[in-house]
Amino acid sequence: MKIYKIPEATVMRLSVYSRYLFQLLDEDVKTVSSDEVARGVGVSSAQVRKDLAYFGEFGTRGVGYNVEDLYSQLMKILGLNQRWNIIIVGAGKLGSAFALYQGFIDRGFSIKAILDIDENRIGQELDGVEIEPLELLNNRVKEHKVDIGVITVPAVAAQDVTDKLVAAGIKAILNFSPSILKVPADVVLRNVDLSVNLEVLSFNLAFNN
Amino acid sequence: MKIYKIPEATVMRLSVYSRYLFQLLDEDVKTVSSDEVARGVGVSSAQVRKDLAYFGEFGTRGVGYNVEDLYSQLMKILGLNQRWNIIIVGAGKLGSAFALYQGFIDRGFSIKAILDIDENRIGQELDGVEIEPLELLNNRVKEHKVDIGVITVPAVAAQDVTDKLVAAGIKAILNFSPSILKVPADVVLRNVDLSVNLEVLSFNLAFNN
DNA sequence: GACTGTGAAGCCATTCACAGCT
């Protein structure tokens, strides 16, 4: 157990490994090898072992990994042994889809507030959470101890929303708007850009004509 | 103009550059330097020049790049000078959000069909496209000459849908389900995994406690 | 014999730094 900088790709794979292990757990599998995990998630076995090595030694040579054990270790590493509170800003189609997406809940994420500026949306409910006006951002973040902000507003509004989230003390932002957001160094920002993803496919289709 | 393998990260950035250039075009800016683009999208100027160098020489030394010119070159490289037809499989929240998301259309993407297995959804319309039964997959792909399949079904159904898309001749798939899909080597697959993205944030919050 | 953990090698992407144009 040492190391400072963990590759982002490693973290993403750990998330995938953990999901695969959960599946094995469900099937009552007791032990698994790096090779099995590798084939299960589509990477090399050396990759699996290297990824795990960033965080310690979890296996037994000649045997493999105890599924339950490794699973709970990974959940702990990923910070999924605790609850994270989420605020969604933007209750349009994408925001609603995110709010209603199951599969976050059982991984420790809890949507605490959904905000919008549209009068027509405010007052409606999404999965038991009422859509409230944007002005409540600072209050809601603080009273619910929100950890993660999800931005699903149009590009023009995204930086403004970001600044408000940062001002409210949020340290992690998931941005779905197609904009380049500026955040302080201590705030983690992840962008999920649907257009970029489609355009990479377009490129591949066009390039390998 | 040479080179075989273009880094995926480069392609993603080209998509972002093109969007930035479009904005400049709108502001009637005639010329731009790699440094301005770099600051506009948050990368280094050397990165911008290297990315472009994979595809040719588009600038003038001592001057910079002609905005209109570079923009249209990038659109061409990205394959956005032509129309791409899309089929969405899964008309749940995420599929609907995708279908109703504006901003693809003006970049050359056209949603031709939306399929689902849920009787309650079939027959409804999303942005003028009727939701139809999954059985029509093969037909619709062929009659509309669909290029890209978007998968927004639950994880358990994803591989089955993938196989059907591949069998119908589709060469590019955008997968939103949290599953590891297997596709032939000549099919491009991109995964957008919402859980993984959230969990990377979780990791960062937990790790840099 | 089987499988992990890991230094070393290999590979790929980014940054540097400067020659080459305008």
Place this chain on the structure above:
DNA sequence: AGCTGTGAATGGCTTCACAGTC
């Protein structure tokens, strides 16, 4: 003087290959 285009250097991630352990 200003800015591009690019070989060389750097840095980082992945794969190799094998010693270590059960």
